[in-house]
Amino acid sequence: MAPDIDGFEDEPDGDELDDLDGAHGLDRSSPMPLWAQLQQDLTRRLGSGEFDNGFPGELELVEAYGVSRYTVREALRRLRESRLIDSAKGRGSWVRRGGDNNPPLGSLYSLFYEVDAKGIQQRSVVVSQERVTSALAARELGLPEDTEFFYLERVRLADEQPMAHDQTWIPASVAAPLLDVDFAVSGLYDELAARCGVSLAGGRERISAVLPSDADRKLLEVPDDIACFEIRRVSTVEARRLEFRLTVVRGDRYSVLADWSPQGYTVSAEPLPGAPTEG
Structure with missing residues (x-):
């Protein structure tokens, strides 16, 4: 992958990923942005309890889904806003527990x-x-x-x-x-x-x-x-x-x-x- 103008990697062409360690492939022909598809799939996996023992890091998600770090960061930002995960510098991301999962508003x-x-x-x-x-x-x-x-x-x-x-x-x-x-x-x-x-x-x-x-x-x-x-x-x-x-x-x-x-x-x-x- 070559760096894009923002310093992140370009998205790969095609849709080589069908399923890898629970990840569903993203549809690059869909009008839905890749970050939104990634957010949906991570939400699905969170709901199934797949990440109860630890949430993957950015680079793991980049490799698993074949997308840029920018796409991963945007999906994670949305998950934080939905209060499904928390993140901290040097600690990565983790699943919120108990009452913290109550949706706002x-x-x-x-x-x-x-x-x-x-x-x-x-x-x-x-x-x-x-x-x-x-x-x-x-x-x-x-x-x-x-x-x-x-x-x-x-x-x-x-x-x-x-x-x-x-x-x-x-x-x-x-x-x-x-x-x-x-x-x-x-x-x-x-x-x-x-x-x-x-x-x-x-x-x-x-x-x-x-x-x-x-x-x-x-x-x-x-x-x-x-x-x-x-x-x-x-x-x-x-x-x-x-x-x-x-x-x-x-x-x-x-x-x-x-x-x-x-x-x-x-x-x-x-x-x-x-x-x-x-x-």
Whole structure:
């Protein structure tokens, strides 16, 4: 492999790797970036407990998957952001244990975390990505009605099956740099942190059972006898309401879980067994 212009090795041509020590080969003809494919496969292997006795180093992953160190580093960065692994200079990476594996940011993202952890391929179809005004978003965020927002609308797929219709509004004064991001595979919060310097600190979600609108029924391919969940989220940064998100999820592909004890309870979410591959 020859060094590329960034000082990393070029990706090799072809797809010689089919399976090596549990690693699944990456598809270089896929529109999904290699780092995203690598992240998915490592997530699958983490979920199966393959790395319980030690997580491989960067060079081991470069050799096993036949990719550049840049690709490996980007995949590991995403795994750290998902709180699946930790890393430290001179110590490499290791699997997070126990409560550290609890996904951040509420039940909606518990759901997408659980989908990843089960090795199910995720991607998004971007319906709209533009500047808009929205009286609804302005009201939810306590802003003037003429506030301009960055608006992102996606259909979230799991194993190529529609799972959720996701709409997000963030003031354009903060999120305008996201207008040219490819959100087919990129995560909104990752890009918000990287490009805008903003990390959401918390917020509130309201989950309700709803009958889907005709538009949602069409986008999500919902049968007539299936209801949906609607998730309304307002996210904050330093007590400032910054994001309004409205997500409709197929009710036959999603469940809400509550773990309780005398000290209280926590709410999480998971895909229903077999749901992503059902008609």
